[in-house]
Amino acid sequence: MLDPSIEDDGATPFVSTPRFVGRDRELAALRGALDRPPAIVLVEGEAGIGKSRLLREWLAAPDDRTALVSVCPPLRESLTLGPIVDAFLGVAGPVPRVRLTELAGALRPLFPEWSSQLPPALPPLDDAKAARHRLFRALDELLRALRVEVLVLEDAHWADEVTLEFLLFVISRQQSDGLSVVISYRPEEVDDGSLLLRLTSRLPAGVTQLRIALAPMRPDGTAALVSSMLDGNPISQEFTTFLHDRTGGVPLALEESVRLMCDRADLVFRDGQWVRLKLRELQVPPTVRDSTRERVGRLSPAAQQVLRAAATLAERSPVETIAMTAGLSPAVCRGAIAEAAGAGVLDGDDRGRWRFRHVLAATAVYEAIPLTDRRHFHLLAGRALEARQPPPVARLAHHFREARETQSWARYAEQGAELAMASGDHTKAVDLLVDLLSWTVLPPVDRARVARIAGVAALGRREPVDEVYHRVIRTLRAVLETPGLSAREQAEIRNPLGRLLITGGEAQAALSELEQAVANLDHDPVEAARAMTYLGWAYAGPWPASTHRRWLDRAAELTAAIDSPAQRLNLAGNRAAALLMLGEEEAWEVVAGLPADGATTAERLDVARIHVNVGTGALIWGRYADAEQHLAVAMRLAEAEQASRLRHNVRLEQANLAWHTGRWDGLAETSAALADADRDRPAHYLGSIRLAARLAAVAGRRRVAEEQFRLVLEESARLGAADDTVEAAAALARLWLADGNGRRAVRITNEPIETVRRKGIWVWATDLVPARVEALLAAGDATAAARLTDQFARGLRGRTAPAPRAALAVCRALLFEAAGDHSRSAAAFDRAARAWSALPRPYDAMRARERQAEALIALGRSGPGRELLAGQYEQLFRLGARGDADRVAQRLREHGAEVPRLWRGGRRGYGDQLSPRELDVVQLVVAGKTNRQISRILAKSPATVDQQLRAAMRKLKVSSRTALAVKAVEAGVFADEDAS
Incomplete structure (x- = not known):
């Protein structure tokens, strides 16, 4: 669970049509050529490269010219002049309102719907060529009668021969102010004998000529295109590289891939940019799959076999390897590769190796191979590759x-x-x-x-x-x-x-x-010693400290006989951290001998791990200067070796140090970032949540703090991390003591205190024992409280552990307070406050001073008591403990004292209004998403989503998801968002 006061920009992507990007130069060239009629413009490129989009952008611009646009459909048997006829019908409508000569009678067979308006049919001609020529003249007359200035033929590679002959006829009759022609096509799908080659190679003189060869997008174009589909927000560099590598920068593949990922809820807006949740694979969009298979299906059987082999190999491969995988002779394979390359499917390099031009195309071909055949292809591929050296x-x-x-x-x-x-x-x-x-x-x-x-x-x-x-x-x-x-x-x-x-x-x-x-x-003495050292760590198990210590001593005996200095360092460092966890004073002698650097990367990483563990132990003892020193060493080494996971470990412990020492500025944001980064590591994730829960508690967000501490307690117990249950139980006890529920506070601390007693590790009990003592006193069991305090004191004998000793001073003060001995209570709380301040641990020092002030007032020293209480109010307020400050302010009023007026600037609260993060969750509920889906979309834990969902329900006063969705819509909670 994350602190709900920390805004999160998780969002669900709304996908729009991509903007026209990366083709400005080509569009300008097209416009320039057509501004100098007559012109012939050839637009070539592979499927999905953006030919049609380029032409649409030109056609969409304001222009007085009349354009006739014909599109050749991908039919097995093309209809004679079908694209031209359809284009005329689109421009002229049901009846051409123009004057035509008798020659137009030749158009009746093509336009039966215009028969009532066209001149009478002409007598048939015996010569088929003459008849076709007459028909072309009639169509040309119709073009001029309709004042068509630009004739566009898209996908000319699918055009029938007669349509291509008509284009040749039109081009040959171009005059100085005549018709311009724009033709788009896929060069790899133009047969050697196609008339289209004459259109692209035999252009008349005196005509503006332009050939536009569209290439795939560069990475920056890929990023711009995808960003334009996602509200114009940037996409991460990793996401850009991932998409570009797999789509080859082909716009259609990019667009369809983004839509598919959005349909699968695979994108999230995080840290100001779009990122993909899993950057491992990219499914083939149906459009790309069908286009690829249709193109491959037109190739010869040998070429198709070569493509299946190349898809199986999935990397650049020489002809010999492809031939063996395909089961073809090298000669046949070379011809088939040439055919596939000519069709724009395969791409070669200067070393004679071949692969698919685009990963998605290779995947589409591979997925089409029957499962029974795949095994054979892989077997042949393996045998072919075994020959490599x-x-x-x-x-x-x-x-x-x-x-x-x-x-x-x-x-x-x-x-x-x-x-x-x-x-x-x-x-x-x-x-x-x-x-x-x-x-x-x-x-x-x-x-x-x-x-x-x-x-x-x-x-x-x-x-x-x-x-x-x-x-x-x-x-x-x-x-x-x-x-x-x-x-x-x-x-x-x-x-x-x-x-x-x-x-x-x-x-x-x-x-x-x-x-x-x-x-x-x-x-294996090294591994045996390492395992024994891990058994010496006291974080789990029913064993007492003495058992853990015996394992550490056995490991030390084995370590002494190990020759490798690196291995001895590793084992000694782990031993030092384990001894700190046990509360053994001897640990500091081992720590004093630890190096601060290493000779190799492995040694430096090992030294860094050791120092972060020592830093954690120093925090438990309350030796904060030592903790800061060791964590600084760990961070320096982790950053030098770019060990991101280790850096996260250090940051978490540095955040804990900042909490204890009262450096709270920015700590809420840090805890949220840590929780997000460590989501996949339970122990560290719970550590970040514990930090967030502390901040929620001192800020007065009682419900959030309770839920987060409960999560930490329950999950730590489930994972068997006994030491991590202690603080969470103590924190819950303090929350319930504030409610006056001492018996509940006793119950929540029962199991953790038994763990501490059973293991005999009292340095863990800094937070637990004072909370437990206060709970026992509130429940009326002063004897048990005194007995526990004595146990705590005995457990700390001989240990320089400042934090537990300050906690012991608090326990003794609580006993005096419960006995009504206000004089000794005030003095004891003063000693506790000074002990906390020496660490330094200011928040706990302020709480001790607050209790000291109450004792002074009870003693009859109202003036000094109220003055001390007012000072704690101001210090708590400035520290950021607003919940505690409000409690102290209330006590000041009850004692008849004036509450200092302090500036309450800073971050706004949301009160009964939904926070931005709660709005995110509610919006997805309205969209019908489950909690698991919401968790994935917003990159939050299910517990966080559940927490925010319940918070939204509470604010909108509903008790079910359905009611929440209805109430949210009725209340117009998204009105502002929609308006924007």
């Missing part, structure tokens, strides 16, 4: 996979994974190996080996928790159920599986896998 192992794995040749597939998949990992592409390695494990039946020993490599490869990925991660987890668990695996093989799989589960936030499951693995990793 070095062999393209990833491509070979793909082809033999599709061919279901298991043995070859397995061999090349492992080789491909090894190369991918060596080059740093761990995701590619994972894909190859998980596919192999998912779709083949390998011998147990091979299956175990491949699974171990897949797990190790997955640990090297820098991507967040995504579908690839979940596939690996499912696959490794499935492999563990394979009969016949040895204990060692199982351990080598469980070890990476456990570490992956930690990344995914499944703490309890992770410890279970690692504990089972350790018993059988004696052959």
